[in-house]
Amino acid sequence: MFATRTRTSKIALQVIATLMAVPFLLPLIAMVQGSLAGRGFRNYVLVWETGVLLTYLRNSVIISVFAILIVYVATMLAAFGFSKLRIRGKEFYFWALLLALTMPEAVLLTPLFITASTFDMYNQLIAVILPVAALQIPFATLLARNFYDGIPSEIIEAARVDGANIWQVFRRVVLPLTKPIAAAIVVLTLIAAWNAYLIPLLMLNDPQSQVLTLLPSFFVSQWTNDQTGVLAAAVIAAIPMIIAYLALQKYFERGLSAGALK
Amino acid sequence: MAAPTSLRRGGAAARATPGQGHKHRGRKHTANGLLWIAPALILVVGLIYFSIGYTAYVATLDWNGFILSQPTSVGFDNFRAMFTDAVFWRSLQHTLIFFVVTFTVQTWLGFTFAAIMHSKIRLRGLYKVVVFVPTVLAPAAMAPIFRQIFEVRGQLNQLLTAIGLESWTNAWLADGRTAMGVVMLATIWQWTGLTFILFYAAMSQIDPEVLEAARVDGASNTRTLRSIVWPMCKGTTVALATLGLIGALKTFDWPFLITRGGPNRSTEFLGTYIYHTMMQEKRFGYAAAISVALLVLALTCGVIMSLRTQRSGRK
Numbered sequence: 001m002f003a004t005r006t007r008t009s010k011i012a013l014q015v016i017a018t019l020m021a022v023p024f025l026l027p028l029i030a031m032v033q034g035s036l037a038g039r040g041f042r043n044y045v046l047v048w049e050t051g052v053l054l055t056y057l058r059n060s061v062i063i064s065v066f067a068i069l070i071v072y073v074a075t076m077l078a079a080f081g082f083s084k085l086r087i088r089g090k091e092f093y094f095w096a097l098l099l100a101l102t103m104p105e106a107v108l109l110t111p112l113f114i115t116a117s118t119f120d121m122y123n124q125l126i127a128v129i130l131p132v133a134a135l136q137i138p139f140a141t142l143l144a145r146n147f148y149d150g151i152p153s154e155i156i157e158a159a160r161v162d163g164a165n166i167w168q169v170f171r172r173v174v175l176p177l178t179k180p181i182a183a184a185i186v187v188l189t190l191i192a193a194w195n196a197y198l199i200p201l202l203m204l205n206d207p208q209s210q211v212l213t214l215l216p217s218f219f220v221s222q223w224t225n226d227q228t229g230v231l232a233a234a235v236i237a238a239i240p241m242i243i244a245y246l247a248l249q250k251y252f253e254r255g256l257s258a259g260a261l262k
Numbered sequence: 263m264a265a266p267t268s269l270r271r272g273g274a275a276a277r278a279t280p281g282q283g284h285k286h287r288g289r290k291h292t293a294n295g296l297l298w299i300a301p302a303l304i305l306v307v308g309l310i311y312f313s314i315g316y317t318a319y320v321a322t323l324d325w326n327g328f329i330l331s332q333p334t335s336v337g338f339d340n341f342r343a344m345f346t347d348a349v350f351w352r353s354l355q356h357t358l359i360f361f362v363v364t365f366t367v368q369t370w371l372g373f374t375f376a377a378i379m380h381s382k383i384r385l386r387g388l389y390k391v392v393v394f395v396p397t398v399l400a401p402a403a404m405a406p407i408f409r410q411i412f413e414v415r416g417q418l419n420q421l422l423t424a425i426g427l428e429s430w431t432n433a434w435l436a437d438g439r440t441a442m443g444v445v446m447l448a449t450i451w452q453w454t455g456l457t458f459i460l461f462y463a464a465m466s467q468i469d470p471e472v473l474e475a476a477r478v479d480g481a482s483n484t485r486t487l488r489s490i491v492w493p494m495c496k497g498t499t500v501a502l503a504t505l506g507l508i509g510a511l512k513t514f515d516w517p518f519l520i521t522r523g524g525p526n527r528s529t530e531f532l533g534t535y536i537y538h539t540m541m542q543e544k545r546f547g548y549a550a551a552i553s554v555a556l557l558v559l560a561l562t563c564g565v566i567m568s569l570r571t572q573r574s575g576r577k
Contacts, residue, residue: 001465001473001491002483010382017378020371024396024451030417074302081298092357093299099311102564104512106533107553110546111313117329118292123533134309137302158564197515198537213402218401230406237403245398249391252398257459 035231043232050222052208060194060212063128067193068186070133071140073184079144080170083212084156100138105198114202127203132193140185143258147181194241212237320550327546342552350552353530361510364449368439372457377487380465394455405519408448435521438528445517445529457502464498465491504567511560532556
């Protein structure tokens with residue numbers, strides 16, 4: 001975009017790029033540095049000694065895995081139905097899903113709180129998994145339907161003529177073609193589930209059994225005003241997502257941009 | 263799941279899906295289609311639509327949220343109270359200012375950065391990762407460091423003192439005017455990467471010959487960017503604006519985690535206001551009424567968004 005014909009302009013552009021990028025790194029650097037201040041690595045030991053780290057990590061993993069599974073299965077089936085099958089009132093159902101697209105989490109607060117206290121569902125991971133998954137489904141279905149629409153119906157017809165039933169067609173012919181959009185949906189759901197804060201905050205009120213995003217606040221409740229320890233907890237909460245992003249960079253970037261544009 | 267199916271014939275039955283160019287031949291499969299969409303529908307209707315209905319019902323009550331205490335029905339009183347509630351209007355005002363500022367800054371940064379990354383430059387991969395990584399991080403994990411940087415004895419004030427600008431130091435989070443700035447900054451820090459990636463993708467679609475032609479005609483770098491690249495990215499900008507507006511309405515994590523809506527409600531958003539009204543003041547009916555207002559606003563934005571998508575799909 002910028003034509004850089006001289007050496008000076010090349011260097012200038014490089015400097016501008018660096019000046020623009022570095023501020024994005026600063027909070028992360030400050031965070032790691034702060035987490036090692038004072039007692040140094042002892043801060044991390046203190047976080048470990050709270051004894052909840054593994055439970056929180058396990059809960060985050062369980063919530064993410066099940067949210068992804070639910071969203072994947074529900075979305076792939078629904079989008080296929082919406083795109084390729086004849087269903088009476090199909091567009092009505094589709095609009096019903098789309099209307100839920102812009103749903104702010106905060107609107108779920110009252111009903112979730114009351115449902116959970118009525119049925120005593122507090123501190124059960126399912127009480128987090130289901131709302132998180134339900135909030136992702138409308139969007140994921142929209143993405144997947146657009147993708148299925150691009151798959152020619154002739155492929156399905158051909159397989160049908162060869163005697164496959166609709167389920168076999170879906171499993172063996174259509175599903176293998178959907179990998180790109182499935183990857184986007186998995187990544188979007190992973191980010192939403194792993195980073196979820198409000199719903200776990202509301203539903204998991206036993207401090208011994210929460211999720212990784214609540215680790216910093218748990219640490220605050222144990223050690224008031226221990227800033228360095230809180231930062232160590234925050235670093236621990238951030239690390240898994242950074243690793244996931246670096247390992248699956250391409251899918252994250254594609255997934256998030258597919259998610260933003262449709 | 264392998265439901266019995268029958269093929270239907272007949273050209274008249276073919277109904278092209280909206281936004282799709284090619285014609286279907288008149289064969290579609292009726293495989294008890296409802297079974298396919300049922301899991302998604304049950305989850306969405308069962309949770310989201312149930313929640314909407316329930317919230318609308320609670321919005322007509324005066325209730326402290328305890329199962330055993332009897333709610334009183336108050337009709338539309340909660341809504342009436344809302345319209346004269348200064349905090350509600352302030353929250354809306356915050357949302358609007360927040361949207362205008364974060365959207366403008368993110369668009370400017372993301373667009374410029376995308377243009378630079380499309381130029382001849384070293385370490386492109388590294389820059390991209392650095393700018394994009396905040397997008398995937400949980401606000402809950404990042405809020406402690408944002409709080410610390412802007413504390414009275416935090417890094418920012420230390421830096422200002424060190425370079426002799428002691429008079430500029432401030433209790434950033436305790437000052438209503440600057441606390442909102444910190445919340446916006448955290449949001450911009452998080453989402454510029456996404457704006458950048460989208461502009462980067464949009465710019466990949468531009469034919470290099472167009473740019474070359476402009477240069478031959480003597481257009482400068484900034485001129486080319488402003489008069490050619492920027493108009494060609496308009497679709498992306500509009501999409502980002504609608505996303506940003508809905509995002510602003512949904513804002514909860516950053517203000518809640520950094521300032522709790524304070525000081526003195528100066529960073530209160532609808533989401534945080536609902537949370538406080540419900541969890542601290544135990545006014546469930548009133549919290550539900552604000553939720554309904556929030557939902558209506560978000561839905562309006564959503565409908566505008568899908569109308570726009572349909573229109574651009576048909577072109």
